[in-house]
Amino acid sequence: MTTPAIEIAGLRKTYGAKNAVDGIDLEVHRGEVFALLGPNGAGKSTTVEILGGFRKRTAGEVTVLGLDPAHPTRHWRERLGVMLQSTSGSTVLTPREALHHAARLYPNPRDIDETLATVGLTEKANEKPRLLSGGQRRRLEVALAVMGNPELVFLDEPTTGFDPEARRQFWTLIESLRDQGTTILLTTHYLDEADRLADRIGIIANGTMVALDTPEGLRARATDAWVSWNEDGTLRREPTPTPTAFLRDLLSRHDGEIPRLQVTHPSLEDVYLELIGAAQADADAAKEVTA
Numbered sequence: 001m002t003t004p005a006i007e008i009a010g011l012r013k014t015y016g017a018k019n020a021v022d023g024i025d026l027e028v029h030r031g032e033v034f035a036l037l038g039p040n041g042a043g044k045s046t047t048v049e050i051l052g053g054f055r056k057r058t059a060g061e062v063t064v065l066g067l068d069p070a071h072p073t074r075h076w077r078e079r080l081g082v083m084l085q086s087t088s089g090s091t092v093l094t095p096r097e098a099l100h101h102a103a104r105l106y107p108n109p110r111d112i113d114e115t116l117a118t119v120g121l122t123e124k125a126n127e128k129p130r131l132l133s134g135g136q137r138r139r140l141e142v143a144l145a146v147m148g149n150p151e152l153v154f155l156d157e158p159t160t161g162f163d164p165e166a167r168r169q170f171w172t173l174i175e176s177l178r179d180q181g182t183t184i185l186l187t188t189h190y191l192d193e194a195d196r197l198a199d200r201i202g203i204i205a206n207g208t209m210v211a212l213d214t215p216e217g218l219r220a221r222a223t224d225a226w227v228s229w230n231e232d233g234t235l236r237r238e239p240t241p242t243p244t245a246f247l248r249d250l251l252s253r254h255d256g257e258i259p260r261l262q263v264t265h266p267s268l269e270d271v272y273l274e275l276i277g278a279a280q281a282d283a284d285a286a287k288e289v290t291a
């Protein structure tokens, strides 16, 4: 059995009195696409920065590709691709020049033209950086992160600011990297993105992991379906764990067509919001106890 790409046990990071990361345990398997979700300030970026060797942890054990990121080596860095949330980017290099420069840092770089095309920057390859839009700069950062054909890629909110077409291109890129066996850890606020790309999802709130499951497993946590229909000109909506029985009963009480009859199942977003809401309520209750 191969060792996991990432192993984290009891990870903590404090900033003064603030527990930004408050005891996270996680294993990310080789070849897995793992998505970290969580509200603003949950601790996602801090975790990614520690894993990438850009930030020191306060406590805990961390191994990334067999090495402690607090003591990085050049060879280890060559095997990683990293896109942080707050990279400033070059102010002088065009996209082609930036990729050319990055390619020289790696033993086995990707093809520059193919990478520019993959992120939809072919037309902007020779553009001055100040003339690139925010979304185009982010696309360039994605390209830079994958330029070295990394074994493991960290992408912190990679598609923020992308137009819908750029997001689709990004999804195709992630799927092709996964097909090549690349391990990917990404953070996102887009539930549809996590649902589409991730093998597993970790949901972080207040620095702790409140759920860790496959997208399907998370969705299955919601037991109730919703039945909605129009009755006497009013839209009715009821939750039910047994929608078939509910419908049978509803049909027996109505003759003919029931206007706007619909059965829906909770989305990943519904489950996410419920988990985050519960975590926040727990945190508020804990605060009251200590106050």
Ligand SMILES: Nc1ncnc2c1ncn2[C@@H]1O[C@H](COP(=O)(O)OP(=O)(O)OP(=O)(O)O)[C@@H](O)[C@H]1O
Pocket (backbone or CB within 6 Å): 015, 018, 020, 038, 039, 040, 041, 042, 043, 044, 045, 046, 047, 085
């Ligand atoms: N350099 C720092 N100094 C002090 N506090 C910090 C620092 N960086 C982050 N924090 C705090 O740590 C917590 C976690 O921040 P982090 O950036 O990891 O969250 P996040 O989940 O990535 O949020 P977002 O979705 O907004 O990017 C926040 O409360 C934040 O204010």
